[in-house]
Amino acid sequence: MFFSIYVHSLRYVSLRKIWCLLRCVVDYALMYVGLRPRVSRVPVSISVEPANVCNLRCPQCALGSGMIHPRAKMLKADMLRGILNEVSDSLLSINFFFQGEPLLNRDLPDLIAMAHERKIYTLCSTNAQLVDAHYAERLVSCGLDRLIISMDGHNQQSYEQYRIGGDIELVYSALRHLAEAKHRLGSSTPVIELQCLLLKSTEGSIDFLRNNYKRLGADVLTLKTAQFYDYEHGNALMPSEEKHSRYHLGTDGSYHLKGRLIHRCWRLVSAMVIDAHGVVRACCFDKQGEYTYGNIDETDIRTLWHSSRAVNFRQAVMQYRENIDICRNCDNV
Ligand code: SF4
Numbered sequence: 001m002f003f004s005i006y007v008h009s010l011r012y013v014s015l016r017k018i019w020c021l022l023r024c025v026v027d028y029a030l031m032y033v034g035l036r037p038r039v040s041r042v043p044v045s046i047s048v049e050p051a052n053v054c055n056l057r058c059p060q061c062a063l064g065s066g067m068i069h070p071r072a073k074m075l076k077a078d079m080l081r082g083i084l085n086e087v088s089d090s091l092l093s094i095n096f097f098f099q100g101e102p103l104l105n106r107d108l109p110d111l112i113a114m115a116h117e118r119k120i121y122t123l124c125s126t127n128a129q130l131v132d133a134h135y136a137e138r139l140v141s142c143g144l145d146r147l148i149i150s151m152d153g154h155n156q157q158s159y160e161q162y163r164i165g166g167d168i169e170l171v172y173s174a175l176r177h178l179a180e181a182k183h184r185l186g187s188s189t190p191v192i193e194l195q196c197l198l199l200k201s202t203e204g205s206i207d208f209l210r211n212n213y214k215r216l217g218a219d220v221l222t223l224k225t226a227q228f229y230d231y232e233h234g235n236a237l238m239p240s241e242e243k244h245s246r247y248h249l250g251t252d253g254s255y256h257l258k259g260r261l262i263h264r265c266w267r268l269v270s271a272m273v274i275d276a277h278g279v280v281r282a283c284c285f286d287k288q289g290e291y292t293y294g295n296i297d298e299t300d301i302r303t304l305w306h307s308s309r310a311v312n313f314r315q316a317v318m319q320y321r322e323n324i325d326i327c328r329n330c331d332n333v
Contacts, residue, residue, distance in 0.1 A: 005045070008145065008191075009092040009121035020044050020090040024270040031264040031318060039314070042087045042302055045271040047284055049098035050075045050105040052276040056127055057164040059237065060228055062287035063099045064164070067229075073276035074105045077114065079296070083274065084118055086301045093121040097148075098273055098284060103130045109142035116143030125150065125195075129166055131174035136181040139190065147190040149174065149218070152197045154205035161201035162237065172216065179217035194218035197226045198244040199237045227285075227329060231255045246331055262333045263321050268314045272305065280304050282313050285326040 006021065021044050027037035053072050058064040084091075094115045096102050103126050105111070112122050124139075125148035131139070139147065151171050153159030159168040178192060194213045196202055206223060213221040225246040228235045232254045239245050247255040265283075273281040274296060275289070282291035291313055293304045304310065321327045 005093050005121065005123065005146075012092070012119040012121055014089075014119075016089055017044070017092055021092060021270075024266075027269040028264065028266055031269065031314075034263075034318065036311075036315060036318070037269050039269055039306065039310075040090075042090045042305055043270055043272040044090060044092045045095070046083065046087065046091060046093075047095040047098050047271070047273045048075055048080065048083065049100060049274070049276040050096050050102040050108050050111065050124075052098075052100040053104055054099075054101045054127075055104065055129055056101070056166050058162055059164065060162075060226060061099070062229075068099075068288055070099075070275075071277070074107070075111060075276055077107065077111060079278060080111050080114055083296065083301065084115065084120075088115075088118040088120060091118075091120045093123065095123050095125075097123075097125040098275060099287060100276070101127055101129070103135065109135075109138035109144075112139075112144050113142040116145075121145050123148065124190075126174075127163060127166060128171045128174035131170075131177055133177045133181070136174070136177035137185070140178065140181040140185050140187050144190040146193060147178070148193045148195050148222075150197070151194050151209070152199065152202050152205075154208040154212075158201050158205050162197065162199055175217035191220065192218045193220040193222055195222045195224055197224055198239050199226055200239055201237060203239055203241065203244060229329070231257075231329065257329060257331060259331060261321050261328065263318050265314075265317050265321075265327070265332060267332060268317060272301070282310070283326070285330055287326075291324075291326070 020040055023040035024044055027039050030037045051074050052070045054064050056064055062068045096112060102108055102124050115122050122144050123146045124144060128149045152162045156168050160166060196209055209221055231247050234255055242248055246258060248258050250256050267283050273284050275281060278296045280293040293307050293309045316324060317327055
């Protein structure tokens with residue numbers, strides 16, 4: 001999905017954005033051959049965190065499972081405006097999600113509209129528990145380009161095993177409200193991507209979702225392998241079919257990430273994650289804030305992007321990715 005975003009964002013393209021993307025590609029190529037990337041002036045993609053609180057208790061989410069307890073915070077227009085003032089001319093896309101449920105921030109459509117006005121491709125991801133007819137209309141009219149809706153199951157019994165506290169009927173009604181709003185406003189966006197995590201509890205839903213996602217109001221269906229924090233010794237939610245899993249059972253009786261760890265990472269040379277408090281994280285897998293570069297309240301984005309912490313982290317991934325807990329459990333290259 002990460003690369004397809006760039007393809008879709010070409011509708012907002014400018015020469016400057018293409019130049020910035022090409023510089024990221026060169027940086028990645030340097031990493032590929034084992035040389036330290038010089039790193040483009042600013043990232044071409046940013047993730048912001050509209051709300052660092054959630055209404056569900058998903059067991060493999062650091063926030064929902066209670067692994068972390070951040071001070072509650074909603075993204076404010078001033079912070080987003082500051083980010084856009086610094087980097088909007090280089091940005092191809094903004095993800096309006098990190099941890100937490102973005103729609104809990106009732107200003108979300110206004111924040112998205114602010115980015116849309118600067119001609120930046122916008123994405124959001126939601127558990128769709130809060131999309132009534134009015135919110136659906138706001139999400140369509142703000143100019144949002146893509147909305148990922150998590151639907152991990154097709155009935156309440158399969159759904160609530162992962163989406164603890166969630167109601168699948170609210171997901172179905174959200175899809176209906178969004179389709180009606182798009183029709184009423186004559187809009188082809190947001191593209192609705194229905195996303196189902198491949199878990200033991202959802203394997204029985206795959207055929208239903210494949211056969212029905214369009215009828216339900218989605219444009220795209222994504223079946224996504226799940227990441228587990230505690231994968232080594234297995235997990236009750238791991239899929240029963242190995243083709244549905246990121247992990248395979250080794251001869252030593254423990255689970256391992258499929259494939260070989262590659263000592264490079266596209267995200268590190270192209271994308272930045274800024275949490276609700278303005279702290280820049282090395283990447284979206286840094287749920288606990290172990291690998292941070294600094295705070296945008298105190299330092300400008302360009303300086304943080306080139307800071308010694310950022311440089312050292314990129315270097316560490318190139319040299320000993322297997323020793324970094326978040327990178328050891330990640331299949332991005
Ligand atoms: S966890 Fe590490 S390798 Fe994976 S995307 Fe993040 S920085 Fe890159």
